Amino acid sequence: xxxxxxxxxxxxxxxxxxxxxxxxxxxxxxxxxxxxxxxxxxxxxxxxxxxxxxxxxxxxxxxxxxxxxxxxxxxxxxxxxxxxxxxxxxxxxxxxxxxxxxxxxxxxxxxxxxxxxxxxxxxxxxxxxxxxxxxxxxxxxxxxxxxxxxxxxxxxxxxxxxxxxxxxxxxxxxxxxxxxxxxxxxxxxxxxxxxxxxxxxxxxxxxxxxxxxxxxxxxxxxxxxxxxxxxxxxxxxxxxxxxxxxxxxxxxxxxxxxxxxxxxxxxxxxxxxxxxxxx
Numbered sequence: 001x002x003x004x005x006x007x008x009x010x011x012x013x014x015x016x017x018x019x020x021x022x023x024x025x026x027x028x029x030x031x032x033x034x035x036x037x038x039x040x041x042x043x044x045x046x047x048x049x050x051x052x053x054x055x056x057x058x059x060x061x062x063x064x065x066x067x068x069x070x071x072x073x074x075x076x077x078x079x080x081x082x083x084x085x086x087x088x089x090x091x092x093x094x095x096x097x098x099x100x101x102x103x104x105x106x107x108x109x110x111x112x113x114x115x116x117x118x119x120x121x122x123x124x125x126x127x128x129x130x131x132x133x134x135x136x137x138x139x140x141x142x143x144x145x146x147x148x149x150x151x152x153x154x155x156x157x158x159x160x161x162x163x164x165x166x167x168x169x170x171x172x173x174x175x176x177x178x179x180x181x182x183x184x185x186x187x188x189x190x191x192x193x194x195x196x197x198x199x200x201x202x203x204x205x206x207x208x209x210x211x212x213x214x215x216x217x218x219x220x221x222x223x224x225x226x227x228x229x230x231x232x233x234x235x236x237x238x239x240x241x242x243x244x245x246x247x248x249x250x251x252x253x254x255x256x257x258x259x260x261x262x263x264x265x266x267x268x269x270x271x272x273x274x275x276x277x278x279x
Contacts, residue, residue: 004061005060005061006060006061006064006065007020012068013068013070014064014065014068014073015068015070015072015073017065018065018072018073018076018077019076021057021058021076022076022077022079022080024057025054025057025058025077025079025080026079026080026083028053028054028057028080029054029080029083029084029087030083032050032053032054032084032087033083033084033087035050036050036087036088038090038091038092038187039090039187043184044088044184044185047087047088048088048104050084050087050088051084051085051087051088051104051106054080054081054084055081055084055106055109055112058077058080058081058109059109059112059113059116062112062113062116062117063113063116063117063120063121065113066110066113066114066116066117069110069113074108074110077108077109077110078097078108078109079097081097081101081106081108081109082096082097082100082101085097085100085101085103085104085106086100088100088104088106088185089103089104089185089190089194090185090186090187090190091103091190091191091194091196092191092194092196092197094196095163095190095194095196096161096162096163097162097163098157098160098161098162098163098166098167099162099163099166099167099193099194100163100194102157102163102166102167102170102171103166103170103185103190103193103194105177105178107149107150107152107153107178108153108156111149111152111153111156112149114145114149114152115142115145115146115148115149118141118145118148119138119141119142119145122137122138122141123138150174150175150178153174154171154174157171157174163194165195166193166194166195169193182226182227182230183227183230183231183234184234186234186237186238188237188238188240188241188242189233189234189237189238191237191241192237192240192241197241198241198244198245198248
């Protein structure tokens with residue numbers, strides 16, 4: 001039975017509802033993705049606004065179905081969250097759900113559903129007792145639930161299935177990262193923080209090493225910096241990655257380049273070449 005936008009089944013498992021919801025979320029994220037290019041396009045506030053639209057669609061009716069979040073239903077929620085989070089951070093499509101949602105400061109939607117359920121239970125309990133909760137009371141409960149949300153998220157990140165390098169850099173400063181009011185994620189900075197980008201090290205046959213000679217790329221812990229230093233680190237990453245991208249384009253354009261490495265005349269490739277021409 002369909003009631004107020006929710007598909008109800010006899011066992012209240014909400015399986016049919018999530019099966020119908022997932023394609024709608026994917027389509028909405030894909031439609032917005034046509035506006036959110038990695039190079040150029042809207043700035044971070046607009047990207048977060050678009051992400052909030054998809055998130056609101058996903059969390060509609062959360063207090064009712066939060067107890068029915070099976071592993072299958074969680075997976076259906078995480079797929080569109082990953083798509084929209086990658087667009088928010090201007091990342092490559094190979095970035096994992098864990099790293100993308102972490103950099104975007106968007107906690108797992110199933111945990112955000114728990115927060116909505118807590119607030120709803122408080123308000124419904126107060127009304128059942130004949131009381132009308134004030135705005136301050138609801139705000140206090142919501143703030144407590146948000147603090148608990150960060151703690152749940154931090155515990156969930158204790159054993160990530162993917163994106164462990166990004167998690168190691170941000171998890172110790174998770175609350176500060178989510179609540180920060182400075183710094184945006186550029187295309188080049190996201191490459192450094194995720195390790196997915198135009199590094200050109202392994203492709204050249206040399207081991208990809210981070211600072212100190214480690215055997216894998218370790219992102220900078222920008223989470224602990226103030227606004228001024230954050231800007232300096234971002235500028236440094238943009239300059240370094242711009243040089244690497246220019247070198248990659250030269251290798252692709254070389255006559256002796258492998259067929260898989262040659263320049264592809266796609267729309268985004270042409271747009272990027274116009275914004276960043278070879279010097």
